[in-house]
Amino acid sequence: MSRLTNDRHAQEIAALRTELAGLAVGVKLIRLDHVLSCKYRPDQPRAPAGQSDGGRWVSEGTDGASEAQSQTEDSVLEDGSRVLSIRIRAKPHTDWDEQHTVTGPDGTRTVFETSGLTQTIRDGDSGEILARSRLTQDGAEPEAFVQLARSRPRPSDDLARRFARALEAAGSLFSVLSGQNTKNRKAIFVAPASEYIPGDAYDHRAMWVGAVGQTELDQLCPRNREVQAIADLVAADVRASGNYMDEQDFGNKVHVGIADIIRAMRDPNFDAEISYDPITGDKVIYGTKGSLRLDTLEHPRPSTVCVYDHKTGRGYLRSRRAVDLVSAAQKRYPDATTFIAIEIRAGQ
Structure with missing residues (x-):
């Protein structure tokens, strides 16, 4: 068999494989349309x-x-x-x-x-x-x-x-x-x-x-229960006090209360309410315009950083923020290899 014939045969096989792949995708789309119905x-x-x-x-x-x-x-x-x-x-x-x-x-x-x-x-x-x-x-x-x-x-x-x-x-x-x-x-x-x-x-x-x-x-983030318990306790206390103007103010006070408790522990591997420059990852003054705030950070192992995002209302963790949170933590801990984002809903 000539080389030309071999090349033509290989091209035909490649074309058939491409057609089969296209059919497989088509079947998946039909199934997807059925599910979407x-x-x-x-x-x-x-x-x-x-x-x-x-x-x-x-x-x-x-x-x-x-x-x-x-x-x-x-x-x-x-x-x-x-x-x-x-x-x-x-x-x-x-x-x-x-x-x-x-x-x-x-x-x-x-x-x-x-x-x-x-x-x-x-x-x-x-x-x-x-x-x-x-x-x-x-x-x-x-x-x-x-x-x-x-x-x-x-x-x-x-x-x-x-x-x-x-x-x-x-x-x-x-x-x-x-x-x-x-x-x-x-x-x-x-x-x-x-x-x-x-x-x-x-x-x-x-x-x-x-x-x-x-x-x-x-196993991944050993202090997750502690973070949840602190968030629940602070949310209950703020709600019971009635000392807030609206739900946004309620959320702000809960964030501050959580940060006060965690900071008082003075644990270098457990911190809260930290603001970072989103480009450099440098720590900046809390509330700096354009900065990215991380609610709570746990650094249980040299290789691992757990990033907790606190929610108090009906809002949800938007996808872009989820990626930004991890990106900021990466810049803060360049030697870590595992970054885990977790949403903590206070009072729930």
């Missing part, structure tokens, strides 16, 4: 408090006492991002038990598939794996994955842009999941040590976002 409604029943899935949505026709086979939620954020979540509740899926598809304001889709404590992040259009990591007590550890033969290596600058968008998508997903926090499960955003730099390997930029139980949270 089942709109999330705020009056959809929830499982009762006290159960392992208490507060989570359940299917119609159930009393919440038993888990549904699957649950679907569709959320739209203030910036136009959309998060479609599918959870398998009874019969485990072959590949994942939670899947979240995040569509950014520009239409870029990123898919987060979680199986246990392992998470795979994919390009929502091509299906290409962008990263895979497993959550451990030391943070997110990267895991090796096999890329399909039809996938072509991305140029480093394109990969940098795609990773940055995935980081923004992770912030959007974290924002949605934080709004679903329960007493026994909280959303966390384990961000990479830095944003993607062309030429760098993936090894040090493992990323994980999802809800974890109290045991996992205690």
Whole structure:
């Protein structure tokens, strides 16, 4: 067989693979459209408090006492991002038990598939794996994955842009999941040590976002219960005093009260109400115009920094702020490799 014939044969195979990949994406879009037709409604029943899935949505026709086979939620954020979540509740899926598809304001889709404590992040259009990591007590550890033969290596600058968008998508997903926090499960955003730099390997930029139980949270950020208890105590005291003008003033007084208690401990690895220059990461005077405020910081290990964001009203942690919080902490602790963002809702 001539070389020309071999080249033509290889081209035909490549064309068939491309066509199959396109069909696979088409099928996924059809499935997505089907799921989107089942709109999330705020009056959809929830499982009762006290159960392992208490507060989570359940299917119609159930009393919440038993888990549904699957649950679907569709959320739209203030910036136009959309998060479609599918959870398998009874019969485990072959590949994942939670899947979240995040569509950014520009239409870029990123898919987060979680199986246990392992998470795979994919390009929502091509299906290409962008990263895979497993959550451990030391943070997110990267895991090796096999890329399909039809996938072509991305140029480093394109990969940098795609990773940055995935980081923004992770912030959007974290924002949605934080709004679903329960007493026994909280959303966390384990961000990479830095944003993607062309030429760098993936090894040090493992990323994980999802809800974890109290045991996992205690291993990652040992003082999370203490932070929650302080926030609850201060919120109750301020509310009981009645010494506030409105809900915004109430929130401000709660933030100040939490900071006073934590600062009084004089623990260098436990600090509150710190303002940073968002560009340099330098600590500045509290309230400096243009500065970024971090509510509470816990530095349990040299490699780990936990960033707590306190909420007192109906507001939620916006995706851009989630990324900014981690970015500021990275500049403050350049030697750390794991940064974990957690929302703490005072009084709840």
